[in-house]
Amino acid sequence: MKRRHFISRTALSSLTALVGADIVFGALIPDGYTPLLMQDPDPFTLFKKDKGMVVLNDKPWNIEAKAHLLDDDITPNKYMFIRNNGLIPEDIDVSTWTLTIDGEAVKTKKTYTLAELKSKFQSHTYQLTLECGGNGRSEFDPPAKGNQWTVGAVSCATWTGVRLRDVLEDAGFTNKAVYIGFHAADVHLSRDPEKEPISRGAPMAKALQDETLIAFKMNGQDIPLAHGYPLRLVAGGWPASVSGKWLQRISVRDRIHDGTKMTGDAYRVPCNPVAPGEKVKDEDMCIIESMPVKSLITYPQSGAMIKDGQKLNIRGHAWAGELEVKKMEYSIDFGATWQNCPIAKPKNRLAWQNFNASIAFPKKGYYEVWARATDANGTSQPMLLPGWNPKGYLNNACHRIAIKVS
Amino acid sequence: MEEHDKFKSQIRSIYRLLTTLMVLFGITALAVVYLISDPTLSFFKEPTPVEEYAVVPSEDDFDKIENGIHVRTGFKDSEGLMAVVNNCTNCHSAQLVIQNRMNAERWKATILWMQETQNLWDLGKNEDIIVNYLVTNYPPQKKGRREILRDISWYDLKE
Numbered sequence: 001m002k003r004r005h006f007i008s009r010t011a012l013s014s015l016t017a018l019v020g021a022d023i024v025f026g027a028l029i030p031d032g033y034t035p036l037l038m039q040d041p042d043p044f045t046l047f048k049k050d051k052g053m054v055v056l057n058d059k060p061w062n063i064e065a066k067a068h069l070l071d072d073d074i075t076p077n078k079y080m081f082i083r084n085n086g087l088i089p090e091d092i093d094v095s096t097w098t099l100t101i102d103g104e105a106v107k108t109k110k111t112y113t114l115a116e117l118k119s120k121f122q123s124h125t126y127q128l129t130l131e132c133g134g135n136g137r138s139e140f141d142p143p144a145k146g147n148q149w150t151v152g153a154v155s156c157a158t159w160t161g162v163r164l165r166d167v168l169e170d171a172g173f174t175n176k177a178v179y180i181g182f183h184a185a186d187v188h189l190s191r192d193p194e195k196e197p198i199s200r201g202a203p204m205a206k207a208l209q210d211e212t213l214i215a216f217k218m219n220g221q222d223i224p225l226a227h228g229y230p231l232r233l234v235a236g237g238w239p240a241s242v243s244g245k246w247l248q249r250i251s252v253r254d255r256i257h258d259g260t261k262m263t264g265d266a267y268r269v270p271c272n273p274v275a276p277g278e279k280v281k282d283e284d285m286c287i288i289e290s291m292p293v294k295s296l297i298t299y300p301q302s303g304a305m306i307k308d309g310q311k312l313n314i315r316g317h318a319w320a321g322e323l324e325v326k327k328m329e330y331s332i333d334f335g336a337t338w339q340n341c342p343i344a345k346p347k348n349r350l351a352w353q354n355f356n357a358s359i360a361f362p363k364k365g366y367y368e369v370w371a372r373a374t375d376a377n378g379t380s381q382p383m384l385l386p387g388w389n390p391k392g393y394l395n396n397a398c399h400r401i402a403i404k405v406s
Numbered sequence: 407m408e409e410h411d412k413f414k415s416q417i418r419s420i421y422r423l424l425t426t427l428m429v430l431f432g433i434t435a436l437a438v439v440y441l442i443s444d445p446t447l448s449f450f451k452e453p454t455p456v457e458e459y460a461v462v463p464s465e466d467d468f469d470k471i472e473n474g475i476h477v478r479t480g481f482k483d484s485e486g487l488m489a490v491v492n493n494c495t496n497c498h499s500a501q502l503v504i505q506n507r508m509n510a511e512r513w514k515a516t517i518l519w520m521q522e523t524q525n526l527w528d529l530g531k532n533e534d535i536i537v538n539y540l541v542t543n544y545p546p547q548k549k550g551r552r553e554i555l556r557d558i559s560w561y562d563l564k565e
Contacts (some may be wrong), residue, residue, distance in 0.1 A: 060498035141549035145508040145516060189497040190525035264519075302555070304563035313565065368555065384551040402558045 003040045047226045048080040056147045060084040060189060060197075061226065065152035067399065070317070073354060074127060074215055075155040076219060082226045083132045085263035086197025087259065089185040089246050094230045099167075099214065103181075103251030107172030114230060117214065121162035121169070126211045127351035128236030129156045129319045130243055130293050133267050136395025144392025151296060153398060156317065156352040159234045161215030164250070165208045173252045180207045181257030182233050184243035185247040199259025200267065201251075202235055202242050205291070211236055211350050214247065236350035237321040239267055239288050239393075257303060262287070269389040276388035283391075290321030293381055294396040295328065295355070302401035304358040308364050312403060315356040318343060320375035328355040332367050332403075335383050343373075361405045370400040480504060486539030497524065507546040513537045559560045 026129035044051050051070055057063040063082040070079060094114055102109040112120070132153035137144050164180070188195035206212060207397060209215035213234045216223065223229045228245030235242045241261065251257070261267060268285035270278075295318035306312055318325040342359035361367060374380040381398045469488070470477045477480055479500035494503055508516065514537060520526035529536060 037490040057501045303558045303560045402555050
């Protein structure tokens with residue numbers, strides 16, 4: 001399917017939804033003609049996002065959710081953040097789309113069509129937490145360079161696909177294999193065909209996990225264009241940049257993958273802690289692997305006013321990268337005291353977990369409800385910003401909402 | 407006489423030639439006028455649907471400033487604006503610039519990184535103009551270890 005057709009079709013259905021009726025002669029809208037809505041691209045229509053989502057950047061597209069939009073157990077497309085490094089591919093033809101396995105540590109280079117991938121290997125479905133490594137960047141001081149994400153660059157949708165392990169084993173890899181690196185169809189911002197916007201990867205141990213998928217469905221449907229249609233690598237619990245969209249090739253490397261955004265300060269933090277603002281040499285930066293423990297209060301929306309004596313029901317999600325969340329607490333007195341609240345088991349490994357609580361307030365006034373998760377290793381979220389790093393990654397400080405009791 | 411006839415026939419052929427040229431010119435002119443008004447030749451194709459949405463008038467002033475903001479990009483109107491617009495919005499949107507808050511040293515490092523890896527050209531004399539514009543209009547703000555909650559929209563929670 002050519003992207004233009006895809007867009008005109010989605011645009012048409014969106015227009016239809018907008019007008020509230022079928023657009024007469026819609027099918028006759030000529031090929032070269034772009035409806036007005038698309039000329040001034042409205043991302044909410046273009047990507048079917050909720051109007052409450054926040055556009056951080058329109059070239060490349062970067063859009064985040066707000067905490068209260070992430071209330072669903074399984075994140076629907078309309079509330080899923082978009083983090084693009086380059087331009088969305090323009091000509092996607094699923095009939096000719098292939099995935100190639102190559103690299104120094106592959107026995108023989110092998111190419112699969114989409115149909116072969118789907119028929120040859122067993123499909124699996126997992127609910128997987130994908131959080132941008134830079135989620136929370138906006139809070140760092142001194143400020144860190146990049147899109148200034150607040151709290152909404154996280155999602156937990158269900159992904160269906162084949163295991164990367166099954167495909168790699170079918171292609172065959174040698175004992176020299178260290179890392180996999182992806183290559184994709186997105187276009188560099190400079191439109192230089194020699195450059196890749198992003199080409200990241202993961203060590204073999206992560207690549208061979210049950211839950212690491214080459215996915216072709218999200219929430220039971222074709223993956224939306226902005227999220228990697230028609231094929232996406234999905235590695236839950238790690239920075240979402242490992243989950244390469246518009247996947248075309250996976251290289252099995254005999255060294256740590258050195259593609260775009262694997263080196264320098266991209267998706268890396270200082271190996272040893274540094275003072276805020278300190279300069280760090282490239283060789284002292286280490287690649288981010290599992291994401292840290294974190295949680296979000298998704299109900300109610302911050303700013304709720306309740307009557308004295310009324311109880312406040314809160315709920316939200318917690319996740320901990322490769323680990324499970326073992327304990328969930330909340331505080332209404334800025335961390336002076338903490339109350340435990342129930343935390344559900346994840347639907348599967350690497351899925352976020354739901355919590356809820358019913359809170360009674362002792363007297364009238366302004367409160368903040370703070371949430372704190374603790375992972376299976378006993379590590380908790382900090383109330384203050386965690387260690388400063390040049391690119392502002394891994395801010396897992398406690399989330400809080402404002403409440404007034406009157 | 408012979409001379410006269412010859413002259414007459416020459417005049418006639420010139421007249422014919424001129425008439426043909428005039429007719430051709432007329433047809434071409436009509437075609438050009440038509441093409442300008444209907445460049446896709448839609449008149450000769452299948453009828454196109456009637457569009458129900460309004461056409462936005464084309465921007466009179468491409469670099470219009472409104473309330474101190476360069477409308478097309480969102481940048482603040484200040485010394486160096488056009489150097490920033492012309493050098494910093496070719497690959498990425500102005501939104502990426504406006505979101506960030508850096509000092510001169512870190513902006514220069516960012517420019518160098520874009521030149522080394524992202525195909526940004528040599529900015530020459532414009533580099534200082536651009537960096538000065540950025541640190542003047544989008545300076546870093548002190549946030550400390552954790553900010554207070556701001557811009558809270560209060561609402562009655564009904565359960």
